[in-house]
Amino acid sequence: MSEFRHMMPAGKALFKDRHTTKANDLLQSYTSGMENEFGMAGVPLSKPSISHSGASFAPSAIREALKSFTTYSGEEGMDLTERIIDFGDIYMSPTDIIGNQERIVEGLTDVFATKAAKNWLVLGGDHSISYSSIKAFAGGKKVGVIQFDAHHDLRNTEDGGPTNGTPFRRLLEDNIIKGEHLSQIGIRDFTNAAAYDRYASEQGVTVYTMADVDRLTITKILDEEIQRLAEITDVIYLSVDMDVLDQAFAPGCPAIGPGGMDSKTLLKGILFASHYEKIQAMDIVEIDPSIDFRNMTSRLAAYVILQFMKGKKNR
Amino acid sequence: MSEFRHMMPAGKALFKDRHTTKANDLLQSYTSGMENEFGMAGVPLSKPSISHSGASFAPSAIREALKSFTTYSGEEGMDLTERIIDFGDIYMSPTDIIGNQERIVEGLTDVFATKAAKNWLVLGGDHSISYSSIKAFAGGKKVGVIQFDAHHDLRNTEDGGPTNGTPFRRLLEDNIIKGEHLSQIGIRDFTNAAAYDRYASEQGVTVYTMADVDRLTITKILDEEIQRLAEITDVIYLSVDMDVLDQAFAPGCPAIGPGGMDSKTLLKGILFASHYEKIQAMDIVEIDPSIDFRNMTSRLAAYVILQFMKGKKNR
Amino acid sequence: MSEFRHMMPAGKALFKDRHTTKANDLLQSYTSGMENEFGMAGVPLSKPSISHSGASFAPSAIREALKSFTTYSGEEGMDLTERIIDFGDIYMSPTDIIGNQERIVEGLTDVFATKAAKNWLVLGGDHSISYSSIKAFAGGKKVGVIQFDAHHDLRNTEDGGPTNGTPFRRLLEDNIIKGEHLSQIGIRDFTNAAAYDRYASEQGVTVYTMADVDRLTITKILDEEIQRLAEITDVIYLSVDMDVLDQAFAPGCPAIGPGGMDSKTLLKGILFASHYEKIQAMDIVEIDPSIDFRNMTSRLAAYVILQFMKGKKNR
Amino acid sequence: MSEFRHMMPAGKALFKDRHTTKANDLLQSYTSGMENEFGMAGVPLSKPSISHSGASFAPSAIREALKSFTTYSGEEGMDLTERIIDFGDIYMSPTDIIGNQERIVEGLTDVFATKAAKNWLVLGGDHSISYSSIKAFAGGKKVGVIQFDAHHDLRNTEDGGPTNGTPFRRLLEDNIIKGEHLSQIGIRDFTNAAAYDRYASEQGVTVYTMADVDRLTITKILDEEIQRLAEITDVIYLSVDMDVLDQAFAPGCPAIGPGGMDSKTLLKGILFASHYEKIQAMDIVEIDPSIDFRNMTSRLAAYVILQFMKGKKNR
Amino acid sequence: MSEFRHMMPAGKALFKDRHTTKANDLLQSYTSGMENEFGMAGVPLSKPSISHSGASFAPSAIREALKSFTTYSGEEGMDLTERIIDFGDIYMSPTDIIGNQERIVEGLTDVFATKAAKNWLVLGGDHSISYSSIKAFAGGKKVGVIQFDAHHDLRNTEDGGPTNGTPFRRLLEDNIIKGEHLSQIGIRDFTNAAAYDRYASEQGVTVYTMADVDRLTITKILDEEIQRLAEITDVIYLSVDMDVLDQAFAPGCPAIGPGGMDSKTLLKGILFASHYEKIQAMDIVEIDPSIDFRNMTSRLAAYVILQFMKGKKNR
Amino acid sequence: MSEFRHMMPAGKALFKDRHTTKANDLLQSYTSGMENEFGMAGVPLSKPSISHSGASFAPSAIREALKSFTTYSGEEGMDLTERIIDFGDIYMSPTDIIGNQERIVEGLTDVFATKAAKNWLVLGGDHSISYSSIKAFAGGKKVGVIQFDAHHDLRNTEDGGPTNGTPFRRLLEDNIIKGEHLSQIGIRDFTNAAAYDRYASEQGVTVYTMADVDRLTITKILDEEIQRLAEITDVIYLSVDMDVLDQAFAPGCPAIGPGGMDSKTLLKGILFASHYEKIQAMDIVEIDPSIDFRNMTSRLAAYVILQFMKGKKNR
């Protein structure tokens, strides 16, 4: 477009500071042979949700929110310079929910198979996508899972099928992970049924309630769990359901409520966890940008990604 | 409706997990002779408010918010199983405010007289309803009142009559309670007049400011006050004005502002207080669902109720 | 509740004028053997939608909107007094979309089989539900369909399956109706593909564009079409996609746009059509209450129902 | 403030075009002895409303909306130059509704008694204020009333007292006006009870439904009614309930609905009516700015005032 | 991305109907030598506005709104197939408003100089951009301008400089057009100052008020004006200020108000006008997407563009 | 207005408690010779902002928010009684941004020159106004600046001119302050560019990140910085960019994000700092009331002012 004075591509006629790199500038569409520290894929699926959810808008909203951040951490005095290889989003049929869930497994299997990245970022979507993502991520490996969530997500699947209330039940039932490989952090009162707490217990799932988080601190818990999982698994996957946060900090989750984590605790936890080499993937789920306030929850998700990247770099 | 395949009553064709009891499932409309741990009545009155208020919508909004919670506390490993006997709402005339306030006294007197419940939950409405509710609750008994509030609510009644700024002044002036029977927690700077702070003093009302709460902790304050009141009164009533909370945690109160309590402090306080047997009633007031964000404040009110119930059960 | 002064059932402590009957008072839950002029069923399904849609909330929103109207038509000097037998809503699985579409056929087949009502009101949901509803309604009969819509809804089903863009294509392909039995009114420019206009033509579907409506008037068109269909079918079904209306009049449809019908034209058309005895069913679809302004579109849907009832009574 | 460069009074540092007079510049606070063409008073009362209403905010919102208009009518090639003497608003007690209604009578009686203006503009508030305003306006005179409204407002007062559904019933019952002195225009289907239509009939009230308006045109109706009323009354008062308009044109009325008047019809009617000398007062009621979209309804109210003034000037 | 199953570029994993062409598919970024029927450029400038305006977001919002439309006109039985060459947006400095206005002239001069398109679409921005756009468009030619607007936009520039209230004044003062070359349609009462109506007169500007439009019809006016201008100018430019529309139809304009045009009238006018060969450019201005309701006003703008294209094709 | 019963000035017919002084009652328009503890000026400029900003509405919104507070601090047992002399707002041209910035210097220079107040409150506007304000405040004096901000605001001015990203760069480059005179508190990760952190370092600016604030406490930091600055400067100016706060506490800032300060920390810091005599001015910037939730951020700004006043009184 250089032949015209002052013309810029549509939508780009924005202020640009020559010394500032925006976090979204790190995104780079995948082309064959590419390799880098981070890989990303979007999974815009929320029709499996029990309640009305527009979490399918979140992959775009989170990528967009990266524009609100720079690559520079003053706390660490370092710039994030590694590119995030963006593999795009997985195609979703409007009416074939089960097929969509299978396509996520297939698509992410292909993506992970490239080994193009050392660490993977998966953008949901509702929490049902973590079943597919973790299944694809596991391949034949033993995967440990650290789940930040107000809910167990261990519901029976007879009532409603593979909803966003079931991913970890299905991972256990399908032997993709074992109970002892799953650690749930931030589980909240009056937000789960007794039956599923019992089920978690029976399966050997480790559960830290919000009171545990407040009492033990997030870093203590993560330190213990990551070390425990590191010994019994090949690799660890973080599954971040944003509703682990209190409604005041994540107003855009479908299942908001009080009594949750504040955002600094989550951010500190992600930074802490990502220092561990065995942690090689993270998904972020349950953000519905269509009901959020000023994309606060997507902004927070973008910050979660940056903390993860900072931790990896700083390792 | 069983003769038709797949038909459900209107509005109920929702997902149902067979193992989950929703908190609103505990509500049970009163029929004669019924007895249980908890009783509930709604008081949908907010026309006495000084400012424009839709707090009359709160009884419905809070009952609705109970649908967002289950009955299970993982922290305590116990299920709330006692029913809440729901006596319904008190009829409100559109134009007869004073009559409405008298009808609340009459209606709640009849409700409390059933002795159907050990503990009572009263859903406002604006704070003016606490005058009527406490008057009905007192009957001939000596009632201690612990008021969570940013405001004294001790205004003179010549300027505007029995508004939501006056309930505790009127209780004192009408000798329904004595000053020493009233404990105010969370009183905030630049939110009250000097004259009413002085009046509280003169009347022997105990006042804990937000700075006191931050310095002493909510449990310390409640421990001291409940013990003090327990000695001089027959029974204690909690009056929870949600605007005791900081605006970030209770965005749906008419009189929002900064500098208030966070929601965890309130929830901890309610749980702590409800362990005491003398605490036998709680009202929740000053939520305007029509200006809230995603019913956050009603959700929090529902959680307050569940904490109260948990404390009672766990006693 | 009569033993307590002033107590009303929860949520009912509202103003009541003794001389006024609200339109929702006409709703009466079905019990065996009941018969009346009108029957109603809700179909809260919108997951088949191509775009994000909360049309599943519409059955409740429309029933609620009936509370904003009375039963009295001053224009005709008559009161609607016939009850609407409400069969409730059809159960929807969160994850089994195709199964839901089959369950709608089964459920409505059972409902229609009661012959409890002379005229039927079906509340969607997105437009995909009309396939199931018309299939159930047809039984063995020849059904004429008058579709108010900005869109043909004749998309191929390979791209996305049985979405809300396909109901009439599927009805034709499954031989439930013939092309000459379908009349589309309000089809709009730049809102459809050439291929589907051609398909309509080839199938013998009658199409009236918005320019036709403006030029010929709605009553002229309806008069002609109803007479034509009456001769070749046993019964006529109105399918009212609210997006036939201009966005200024129906702000709560997922696919809003300019260049559509104004609300008076639609209301006049419904009244006119309902005078014909062969018109015995109407569905109302494509209202998403979660994105509407002050439930305007659901209010309009309620008015559409009342016009239909007025026409039937006045016949 | 002239000693400081560039300083303006707080809130006034706005763009000012030297050649443009804003409509609100015509407002002039009353001081003794003042006389002019127009007088204005605000009546910020909406607590008598049957439904939750913030119409008490409308007097301020309408005055504010006058800032969006100039004084110049290009259609007539004339500038409005007469001042509107602003008598301010009537004080409202938060809890004494009946007293407020009496104070409106007293306050407006004093205002009208000044004879400072030839024509009066009264800004509600809900429609209950028209009782007080017309009572004050009548003094001993015979007043004709032309009411633009979707509703009769002839409810019995036993159910709820002097609400916004009763002003014209009360005027009739208190013999302030006679049935034949009242003309209702825009009465809508399914918006009133049969009993009140009958009551209107029995009292000799003239009723024009929306279908009448569409069929006869607003100017025909007004011409007939004004001439009829002019013969039997001393003076005529317009009472403009903005919900006479369709919801698409007046989204900020508490009782919005479809099937109403469009805004051009109302504006044309007001202009037409105001040419008649006997028309000497107008109230505008039932705007709730707190639920409006971008103050559209208050902007329209401001335009109604300007049409009234244009008609008077152009007389 | 074809090496991965189901992966699509980020943000594109959407439903795609193989037979449907979306209107935005017609957009094609300019590359050297390209030629087609239509050219487009965005001018994201709204800081010159007198009131707070986010009209700088409109070029993106309008392009985005084109996604809501197809290319097919059923009314005409034809598909729009010509590409719109998109030259992108003009760079805007955050602080140099006057420089921005000059850069628009330079950028558009370069764009128009390509002669790549027969007809030009310029997307504002506030109305101040029309000065620059028309200046660039004129080059040495005599340009006729048909302005759809509620306002004259002939303010003096001493009060506030080259704001959105001044573009046509500046065109006249700078001799870029003559008064007789300017035709203003839809000018509204109480929306302009007498001084500027007088100025229009003195300059020989033709003015059609809203009453004129209602009385004469838009096609009559356009027919007359286009023929008149065609004789005295080389080429005609349409400048469409969306606030010519009534607030009910264009809720997203900064200066909304009642008494304006309905959207069908505007759409009909644009279609009619675009049949004339001398009409070779159109701008659309004064849409602020940040205050609109569901992008209604941008959707309407997209429809205006499509009507223009339809008229050109159908010529 | 005393000659009329119940009439109050327009907009003032509100509840008034005779014993309560509202914080806005302390505002007093300046007249010559006036002297008091506090002076205030509004600077309604936000067009220099890099992103779309309505911060120009903040001076009015903050003054309005003072109405939500009283003058009484129960924590200190004292009433604020000193008046705030309000010098009004500085006139802003719609199109001359640079001129506006110069006019701010001139206007505030004249205001400060009165020496009418001991302490000054400047209400922005975006942060660009702090350049002008500090320049005017400095006169010939050495000014220390304590900046609460998530951002350095040290951008180069070639990219975009004197935006809200540049005020402190420009103060340094123009030698109005030296690097060692500037202390930045609350600087956040991923919110700044490395180049500007480096620039801060090179210039000798002191930087406290959010992690520093969390680790050291706000009072420790302020104590150290104020003492340091007190020794090398004549007077200290607080510049409070509200986006130093976490998005949960200041939802109305243009550049919201997570990871920031909570409101209690800011309020404590302001109270602490204002005890120091050398602190004699404070600005509050970057609040956009048009995108806030219920004016929360302006309410917080009002509380910041009151804390400042409390600290000064309590000194």
Ligand SMILES: [Ca+2]
């Ligand atoms: Ca989950």
Ligand SMILES: [Ca+2]
């Ligand atoms: Ca969850």
Ligand SMILES: [Ca+2]
């Ligand atoms: Ca209170």
Ligand SMILES: [Ca+2]
């Ligand atoms: Ca309070």
Ligand SMILES: [Ca+2]
């Ligand atoms: Ca359809």
Ligand SMILES: [Ca+2]
């Ligand atoms: Ca449609």
Ligand SMILES: [Ca+2]
């Ligand atoms: Ca009325």
Ligand SMILES: [Ca+2]
């Ligand atoms: Ca009415």
Ligand SMILES: [Ca+2]
């Ligand atoms: Ca214009």
Ligand SMILES: [Ca+2]
């Ligand atoms: Ca305009």
Ligand SMILES: [Ca+2]
């Ligand atoms: Ca800043």
Ligand SMILES: [Ca+2]
């Ligand atoms: Ca900042």
